[in-house]
Structure formats: C-alpha cells, structure tokens
Amino acid sequence: MAIWTLGINHKTAPVAVRERVSFDPATMAGVLTEVQSLDPVSEVVILSTCNRTEIYCSAEQLNEELIAGWLSEHHGIDPSDLSSALYCLNDDKAVQHTMRVASGLDSLVLGEPQILGQMKSAFAVAQEAGTVGSELGRLFRQTFSIAKRVRTDTAIGENPVSVAFAAVRMAQHIFADMSASTALLIGAGETIELVARHLHQAGVKQITLANRTLARAQALAQEFHAEAVLLEDIPTVLPRADIVISSTASPLPILGKGAVEKAQKKRRHKPVFMVDIAVPRDIEEEVGSLSDVYLYTVDDLRSIIEENVRSREDAAKQAEELILAGVDHFMRELKALNAVQTLTDLRASVDVLREEQLAKALKQLQNGADAEKVLRQFAHTFSNKVLHAPTSMLRKAGSEGRLEVLDWTRELFNLNTDSAMQEQPAVVKTPAKDSE
Numbered sequence: 001m002a003i004w005t006l007g008i009n010h011k012t013a014p015v016a017v018r019e020r021v022s023f024d025p026a027t028m029a030g031v032l033t034e035v036q037s038l039d040p041v042s043e044v045v046i047l048s049t050c051n052r053t054e055i056y057c058s059a060e061q062l063n064e065e066l067i068a069g070w071l072s073e074h075h076g077i078d079p080s081d082l083s084s085a086l087y088c089l090n091d092d093k094a095v096q097h098t099m100r101v102a103s104g105l106d107s108l109v110l111g112e113p114q115i116l117g118q119m120k121s122a123f124a125v126a127q128e129a130g131t132v133g134s135e136l137g138r139l140f141r142q143t144f145s146i147a148k149r150v151r152t153d154t155a156i157g158e159n160p161v162s163v164a165f166a167a168v169r170m171a172q173h174i175f176a177d178m179s180a181s182t183a184l185l186i187g188a189g190e191t192i193e194l195v196a197r198h199l200h201q202a203g204v205k206q207i208t209l210a211n212r213t214l215a216r217a218q219a220l221a222q223e224f225h226a227e228a229v230l231l232e233d234i235p236t237v238l239p240r241a242d243i244v245i246s247s248t249a250s251p252l253p254i255l256g257k258g259a260v261e262k263a264q265k266k267r268r269h270k271p272v273f274m275v276d277i278a279v280p281r282d283i284e285e286e287v288g289s290l291s292d293v294y295l296y297t298v299d300d301l302r303s304i305i306e307e308n309v310r311s312r313e314d315a316a317k318q319a320e321e322l323i324l325a326g327v328d329h330f331m332r333e334l335k336a337l338n339a340v341q342t343l344t345d346l347r348a349s350v351d352v353l354r355e356e357q358l359a360k361a362l363k364q365l366q367n368g369a370d371a372e373k374v375l376r377q378f379a380h381t382f383s384n385k386v387l388h389a390p391t392s393m394l395r396k397a398g399s400e401g402r403l404e405v406l407d408w409t410r411e412l413f414n415l416n417t418d419s420a421m422q423e424q425p426a427v428v429k430t431p432a433k434d435s436e
Contacts (some may be wrong), residue, residue, distance in 0.1 A: 001135050004062045005094040006071075006086060007054030010108050013085035015050075015299050019081070019280035021075050024046040029129040031074070036131045038066060043136040045126040047101070049118050050163075050247075050279035050298055051108050056098065058135035064088040092331050099323045100138060102147040105316055108298065109163055110309040111156035114190055116147050139330065146326035153322065156315040162196035166301040166308070167275040168202055171243050174273050174294070179197075179203040184241035185226075186234070187248040188216040191277055195245050200224045208237050212248070227379055232359065235259055239266035246276040246282035253306065257286040264292055275301070350386055357382045 008018060023031055023046060035044045035055065043058035055067060068086055072079040089097050097106070102119050104111040123140045126132045132140075151157050175181045183204050185192050189212040198208060207226035211217035212235065216227035229237055231254060238259065239250070246254060260283075264272065269292045276283040277298050288295035323384035361378040365371060390409070410416060 001058050001060055001141060002062070003094045003098075003135065004057040004059060004088065004089055004090045005054055005097055006057070006064060006088045007047075007069045008054060008082070008085040009052035009054070009106065010299070011106075015279055015281070015297050017081065017085055018051070018053065020077055021053045021071060022050075022279050023053065025125075025249055028125050032126055032129040032131040035067070035070065038070060041067075044131045045122055045132045045136055045140065047119055047122040049115065050277060052101070054101070056094075056136060056139075058133065062090070064223075073105040074334070092327055095139065095330050096323060096327045099143050099146045099326055100320075101148040102143045103319055103323060104147075105150075105319055105323070108302065109166065109305045110316060111312045112162045113151070113195070114155055114162060116151075117190065118367060120144065138333070142326060142330050146323055147276060149322055149326075150319040152189070154315040154318045156312055156319050158315075162191075162194055163277055163298055163301060163305075164191050165184070165198050165244055166304045167195060167277065167296075168198040169304055170275065170296065170301065171273055172201075172202060174240065177203075179205055181242040182206040182208075182240050183245070184208045184210065184234070184237055185400055186210045186231070186246035187278070188213075188220050189247060189249070191247040192245070193220055193249070195277075196220065196224050196226065199243075204243070210234050210237065212250075235262070238263040242270075242272060244272060244283075245277065247277040247428070250278070250282060251280060253280075253284045255283040255287065256284045257290070260287050260290060260293060265291065326391070353385045354382060354403075357385065 008021060010018070025048075027047075028046065032044055032046060035041060035046070035057070040059045040061060041057050042060075045056040047054045047056070055071070057067070064086075067088075068079065068082065071077075071086075072082055080193050100106045104113060106113055107115050119140075123132065126136070171181075172178060178199070181204055183199050185195055185199075185205065185207060188209060192209070196209070199207060205225075207221075207224055209217045209221045209226050210227060210229050210231050211220075212231050214228060214230055217230075220226070227237075234255070238255075241263075243434040244255075248254060260272075260335050264270075271294065274283060274287065274293060274295045276295065279298070281297065284297060287293055357378055360381075361374050364374045364377075394406060394409060397403075
C-alpha cells in the first residue's frame with residue numbers, strides 16, 4: 001500500500017475557491033464512506049478547515065483524476081476551476097506534507113497550534129466512520145507524535161501567533177483604545193475562543209458571543225465575563241458592535257448586506273471593523289462595499305501574519321529536521337512491514353509444499369517402504385518443488401537481459417563465491433596408509 005494526499009490550501013487557491021470545496025462536519029461520515037468506496041481507495045481521512053481541504057488515502061495505485069473528479073462532482077464544480085489549485089503527493093512526500101501540516105509549518109500562520117487539534121478531530125471522525133485502518137492509523141499516530149516533539153523541542157509555538165491573534169492585532173491598529181470598543185463574536189468554536197481571549201487581553205471589556213446553541217455561548221461567555229445570545233439575536237446586538245469577528249461552520253452567510261445597513265443606520269454610520277475568518281464565508285462579500293464598514297477575510301490577514309512569522313523561522317528549521325527524521329523512520333517502518341508480509345507469504349507457501357510432500361512420505365512409510373529411500377525422495381522432491389518457480393523466473397529474467405534479478409538472487413541466497421567458500425565446512429582428509 002502507498003500513502004496519498006490530494007487537496008488545495010491557502011497557497012494554491014483563494015478563499016473564493018476554498019469555500020466551494022469545504023465539507024460540512026455534519027455530513028463528513030457519509031463523505032468518508034463515499035470516498036472509501038472508490039476503487040482502489042482502502043482508507044481515507046479528510047481534513048477540511050478555512051485554509052485547506054485535504055484528502056489522505058491509502059491505496060496501492062491511485063489515479064489523481066479519480067479523486068479530483070469525485071471532488072468536482074461532489075461539490076458541483078467544473079474540474080477546470082480546480083485543476084490549477086489541486087496538488088497530489090504520494091509516499092514520502094505525502095508523509096512529509098502530513099507531518100508539516102500537523103506541526104503548523106504549512107499553515108497561513110507559521111507554527112499555529114489549532115491545526116493539530118483539527119487534524120486530530122478529522123482522524124477521530126474517520127475512525128468512527130470506519131475508514132481508517134493500519135496504514136493511515138500508523139501514519140497519523142506518528143504524525144501526532146512528531147507534531148508534539150516540534151511543540152516541545154522547538155520554540156515554534158512560544159509566541160501566540162494565529163489567525164485569531166492577527167485579527168485582534170489588526171483591530172488594535174484601527175482602535176487606539178481597545179477598552180472603549182465593543183466586540184461581537186459570532187460562533188463559539190476554538191477560533192472564536194482564541195479571539196475572545198486575545199480581545200480580553202487587549203483590554204476589551206464588552207464582548208458579546210452569538211452562537212447557534214445558547215449553552216455553548218454561555219459557557220464561553222462566562223470565562224470572559226461576556227454576554228451570550230443566539231444567532232437570531234444578532235440584529236439586536238449588531239448596532240452596538242465596533243468590532244465583529246465571525247467564525248462558524250455555517251454553509252450559508254450569517255450576516256447579509258441588508259442587516260448590516262440597518263445596523264449602521266442605528267449607529268449613525270459610525271465605522272465598524274469586521275473580520276470573516278470562516279470558510280465558507282459568514283459575511284456576504286457585498287458588505288465590504290459599504291462605505292463605513294471595513295471588512296476583511298482570512299486572506300487579508302496575510303500581511304500582519306507575515307510580520308510574526310519571522311520570529312519563528314529558526315524554530316521552523318529545527319522542526320523541519322525533526323519532520324525529515326520522522327518521515328525516514330515511518331518509511332523504513334512501512335518498508336519493514338511490507339517485508340514482513342512478504343516473508344509471511346513465502347513461509348506459508350513453503351509450508352504448504354512441505355506438508356504435501358510430508359504426507360506422501362508418511363504414507364509410503366506406513367506402507368512399509370524403505371525409510372532411507374523415502375527420506376531421500378522427500379528431500380529431493382521438496383527442494384525441486386520449492387525451487388521450481390524461482391528457477392523458471394530466473395531463466396526468464398536471464399533471457400530478457402534482466403541481470404539485476406540474478407544479482408538479487410545471489411545476494412538473497414548468499415551465493416557470493418567468496419562468501420560461499422568461506423562458509424563451506426572444512427574437508428578433513430584421511431592420511432593414506434603406507435603400503436606394506
């Protein structure tokens with residue numbers, strides 16, 4: 001089996017494309033089963049975040065066009081719209097990419113820690129759906145181990161750099177006194193929790209959390225002394241928000257242009273700063289056309305993020321070394337497992353031949369045949385049976401000029417002339433008697 005990764009990310013596609021191939025978490029189990037049913041896919045894990053959609057597979061031979069075609073058909077997208085953005089990796093390149101993603105080295109924000117949790121969740125969902133076996137199970141367990149080492153053995157995660165942090169940093173550039181600002185956060189997931197924490201640390205005292213379920217919003221609001229409301233209450237609280245940051249898993253926009261226009265009239269067109277971190281987007285693109293609204297997406301945060309990346313570059317180099325060592329270890333282990341399976345099959349094949357000839361020999365002995373003759377016949381027939389297929393293949397390889405097969409055979413059976421001579425038992429000659 002081989003490891004394959006196919007996907008798109010923030011480096012290969014803008015948010016307008018990425019949001020079209022994102023997966024709804026509620027339907028992920030069915031999606032995983034659908035991909036696994038494609039021949040020759042045996043195992044599959046899907047990671048879908050605001051910055052990437054990646055499909056990890058275990059398959060003997062995988063046709064890139066098969067998965068790309070399925071992705072286009074599933075999302076109703078013209079394949080030509082995806083072809084330039086898709087990448088396909090296999091074996092050590094796929095393993096290295098997986099470990100880099102989990103370690104935050106392939107993220108929009110270098111070293112951001114959220115991606116590891118997202119990858120663990122994706123793996124857990126695939127396990128529950130029954131689409132993970134020994135190959136991907138081994139890959140992801142070693143990937144998580146390497147990512148943990150990157151976190152503990154390097155300084156990659158010392159500074160709190162993330163999309164959430166970048167969004168708050170941008171707000172700080174706009175509002176001189178954050179303590180006088182009011183923030184509305186839409187969603188209650190891990191990203192919004194980070195946003196709330198950064199806003200709280202920046203001095204924002206009035207925070208409102210809007211979520212589809214009130215209980216989750218209340219639990220998060222309690223930590224930051226914030227107000228919790230439902231999504232349908234947004235029109236009520238929106239007019240008093242100077243900062244709006246949204247990150248939900250909603251397949252449709254939460255905020256439309258009309259709702260924002262109404263809120264701005266009540267605010268007497270006081271400027272409002274909005275950041276849409278979600279993919280698909282939570283805030284309609286048209287909202288950005290309003291003169292008193294400053295709307296940014298995850299792609300707009302790039303310049304701020306790049307300023308913080310420099311401090312992590314040395315740590316990233318150390319992390320790359322750890323990852324390369326991890327890839328080497330995984331690939332050697334994978335090859336060793338392949339060798340184990342081959343040895344198991346070889347032994348099983350020889351065992352069958354041995355038992356067949358042994359049964360014949362035992363039957364001859366029971367019928368009173370000479371024991372020495374039976375044993376010699378058994379040894380002769382058994383060795384011929386074992387060597388028949390290899391002998392035929394070696395003759396064929398020789399006639400076709402594939403001399404490397406002959407070299408492998410000599411190495412495999414230790415037929416090197418010098419070595420063979422050294423390992424031959426010494427022949428003791430008996431001195432001739434003197435003639436009388």
